[in-house]
Amino acid sequence: xxxxxxxxxxxxxxxxxxxxxxxxxxxxxxxxxxxxxxxxxxxxxxxxxxxxxxxxxxxxxxxxxxxxxxxxxxxxxxxxxx
Numbered sequence: 454x455x456x457x458x459x460x461x462x463x464x465x466x467x468x469x470x471x472x473x474x475x476x477x478x479x480x481x482x483x484x485x486x487x488x489x490x491x492x493x494x495x496x497x498x499x500x501x502x503x504x505x506x507x508x509x510x511x512x513x514x515x516x517x518x519x520x521x522x523x524x525x526x527x528x529x530x531x532x533x534x535x
Contacts, residue, residue: 471509472506474515475506482526505521
C-alpha cells in the first residue's frame with residue numbers, strides 16, 4: 454500500500470514539473486499572456502481533444518505539447534503578418 458501511494462505521489466510530482474515546464478515554454482513563446490493562458494486551457498484535436506495542461510504527464514507528452522505549441526506559434530505569426 455505504501456508503494457502505491459509513493460508511486461502516485463511521484464507521478465503527481467512528475468506531472469506538476471512537466472506542467473510547470475509547459476507553462477514556462479508557453480509564456481516564453483506566446484507574448485500575450487491571455488493568449489498563452491487560452492492555449493494552455495483549450496482542448497486541442499492534435500492532443501486527442503485534451504487540454505495541454507491535462508495531457509502533459511511525462512517527458513514524452515511534454516515534448517508532444519511543445520510540438521503543438523510550436524505549430525500554433527508559427528500559425529499565429531503567419532496570421533499576424535496579414
